[in-house]
Amino acid sequence: AYVDDSLLSSGKISRAAILGQQGRVWGISSGYQLSLQPYSKERYAVIDAYNNLKHTISSGLKLAEKKFSCLKADGRSIY
Numbered sequence: 001a002y003v004d005d006s007l008l009s010s011g012k013i014s015r016a017a018i019l020g021q022q023g024r025v026w027g028i029s030s031g032y033q034l035s036l037q038p039y040s041k042e043r044y045a046v047i048d049a050y051n052n053l054k055h056t057i058s059s060g061l062k063l064a065e066k067k068f069s070c071l072k073a074d075g076r077s078i079y
Helices: 002-010 041-051 053-059
Strands: 017-019 025-028 061-063 066-068
Touching: 002 017, 002 025, 041 053, 041 061
Parallel strands: none
Antiparallel strands: 017 025, 061 066
């Protein structure tokens, strides 16, 4: 899959997910479990991250009980 072959193969990260602004999973690394069902905590976290980019940049994003730092965020992407 794209996530495993392109992102994880760098050796710089251990898991990754590509998520849409409404929490839809476009790609996810093998074995990475995110609950992005309607009304789930993670789905709301993704939507909130896009709606509050300044907060996301300063505070990061929490998914699957793990906090992630935000390196860059704009109206299109969060890294």
